[in-house]
């Protein structure tokens with residue numbers, strides 16, 4: 001549009017002399033180049049804004065000097081590469097641990113199958129290398145949320161004791177390559193700790209509603225994900241091969257109602273559960289309610305006790321083989 005006006009202005013004002021026409025064309029060419037330069041600046045700005053929004057913090061490592069008005073174009077190939085503190089080498093926290101052995105904290109990772117890097121909490125204690133996918137600590141974050149929140153992740157990603165759900169899309173990407181161990185750390189209101197581990201933990205993609213799969217259980221808190229040791233309970237509450245449900249997307253096996261609605265969280269509900277780690281946060285442990293909707297691990301403290309701390313964290317099985325059991329009871 002701008003260019004058309006410029007060309008029009010040229011054709012009206014220019015005399016038929018060739019030199020002036022050439023001059024005008026030259027000016028148009030210069031303006032075209034500066035438009036391309038501005039378009040590229042806009043691209044860089046949008047790219048920086050995207051990073052800022054995704055990761056809360058972002059420092060320009062290579063701030064470009066201000067451009068002169070008639071400076072020639074910046075070709076797209078000169079867009080800044082991911083560099084400086086934006087470099088993301090690690091597919092998960094185990095890779096970061098192997099490389100740098102840093103302390104526990106929030107780091108940016110990029111699993112092979114993920115489109116963009118994202119922020120995770122890395123637990124570098126307990127053998128190190130754990131990527132944390134869920135954390136409950138103080139009840140400050142509401143876990144009774146919709147499908148899109150559980151898909152994309154929610155909560156706070158700043159302090160070590162922040163509560164969050166990493167997001168089913170991120171968890172799916174994280175577990176795509178190789179086999180992973182899931183460790184669940186629990187703590188009750190007296191400060192007693194316990195844990196459960198599952199081999200070959202993975203979840204399907206969104207098309208299959210993030211269906212849960214896991215293999216062998218080990219640990220001391222009991223196999224609540226499979227509903228304990230009774231066959232009848234296992235049939236109705238085992239979470240293995242269940243799809244994910246939220247209050248607005250019911251994929252459970254409870255035909256008369258919605259487990260997610262009753263139990264106040266997103267989870268792989270059957271009809272309904274023996275483990276409800278995304279449930280409602282009750283501040284005193286034992287609770288009374290219409291439904292067993294607390295932060296529950298049935299095989300340890302029962303359905304009517306809501307836990308104080310929970311952590312769900314994953315690590316490649318290979319990592320465990322090279323480091324020993326990793327079976328510490330750290331919460």
Ligand SMILES: [Ca+2]
Pocket residue numbers: 250251252253254255256257258259
């Ligand atoms: Ca249902």
